[in-house]
């Protein structure tokens with residue numbers, strides 16, 4: 001019975017621990033200590049692997065210490081292997097891999113960085129625990145029995161990661177890849193940026209009722225966990241402007257709001273990202 005545990009780390013990072021029959025992997029450990037502390041509360045669970053989405057320090061910072069403490073493997077993108085500390089298993093885009101007994105597909109979501117990948121689990125998670133900063137670990141039953149998408153900084157709830165190394169065309173391509181995943185999937189992103197992203201979304205698409213409703217309900221949604229993450233891809237497809245931009249009707253509204261021509265989707269996505277950078 002796979003379980004998904006969220007671990008709040010540093011200021012606004014989220015690390016995920018996926019557990020299945022006593023075997024576990026951790027996604028993007030910024031720091032080893034909170035992961036080791038979580039494992040101490042889980043007797044009989046062995047960490048088998050670190051899984052990295054990209055090379056940024058707040059995603060790989062705990063790699064070497066976790067390897068030292070547990071002897072776990074480190075999984076990362078083959079085309080970015082030089083930047084993943086301690087990598088032992090370099091995986092290709094499109095590969096079906098198995099980590100700690102769970103099958104996952106490797107997706108190409110380069111844009112935030114040129115090596116960024118996402119992982120999509122085949123299995124669904126029977127128990128999902130949200131745990132935000134200053135919150136308590138809280139079971140999120142609404143989110144259970146769903147597969148996970150470990151998206152790192154490629155997609156956030158209501159937004160997406162900055163373009164550090166990729167182009168607007170890369171961002172458009174990665175949004176296209178993410179939009180095609182199973183809508184019931186959990187978007188397990190690496191930061192709690194939902195509130196500021198939704199404020200931007202409401203600014204760009206002021207008459208979109210779902211965005212306003214999500215923003216207004218956010219405090220209730222976070223509840224005792226103080227975490228809005230993960231949430232479903234289905235919800236992102238309805239409220240995330242970077243995914244809405246893929247739809248011609250919404251793209252028209254976004255383009256009008258940003259004063260750019262609606263015909264060129266890459267230009268619209270690029271302008272949207274630039275506008276968020278300035279927001």
Ligand SMILES: [Zn+2]
Nearest residue numbers: 054056112153
């Ligand atoms: Zn990053």
